[in-house]
Amino acid sequence: MELANKITRENVEIMVLTFYGKVLKDDTVGPFFIAKLGDDINNDYWKPHILLLVNFWSSIALGDESYNGNPLAPHFSIGELSHGVFQEWLKLFFETVDSIYEPEVGAIFKERSKIIAGNFMRNLGIYTL
Numbered sequence: 001m002e003l004a005n006k007i008t009r010e011n012v013e014i015m016v017l018t019f020y021g022k023v024l025k026d027d028t029v030g031p032f033f034i035a036k037l038g039d040d041i042n043n044d045y046w047k048p049h050i051l052l053l054v055n056f057w058s059s060i061a062l063g064d065e066s067y068n069g070n071p072l073a074p075h076f077s078i079g080e081l082s083h084g085v086f087q088e089w090l091k092l093f094f095e096t097v098d099s100i101y102e103p104e105v106g107a108i109f110k111e112r113s114k115i116i117a118g119n120f121m122r123n124l125g126i127y128t129l
């Protein structure tokens, strides 16, 4: 597939679905999501999560204000998150972004995800350099 040179809500949805497809197959990050939402991305728990995340990333990248939640909150109650789990999450996210967007376009997602992951880790008390 040709890499996208522009961010649209449609390709954000593809990016989010591709990312969680990878997450579900990953032994490090997958179990946190499976425990909360189950292992079928088409089930009734995953559907609202996917929509929330499409809104989240569209709000960041397109400024469409479709997300107005508290992104940090659920991460306090999903088990023992560690620095290593965040590293793996970022690795999968970067791989996904690179598979969909041209580098200059994907950079916005990569930069923002790194900053947010750092903020989450600081708030969770698991930040290490």
Ligand code: HEM
Pocket: 029, 032, 033, 036, 037, 049, 052, 053, 056, 069, 070, 071, 072, 074, 075, 078, 081, 082, 085, 086, 089, 112, 113, 116, 117, 120
């Ligand atoms: C160790 C890495 C992470 C794990 C295991 C993880 C897992 C989860 C889980 C299980 C939920 C709750 C799903 C639900 O009950 O609906 C969630 C929600 C969410 N996560 Fe993460 N997450 C991680 C990192 C991140 C990062 C780095 C970001 C952003 C860059 C992020 C953004 C969000 C957002 C926006 C929500 C929805 C919040 C809301 O309810 O409004 N997560 N995450």
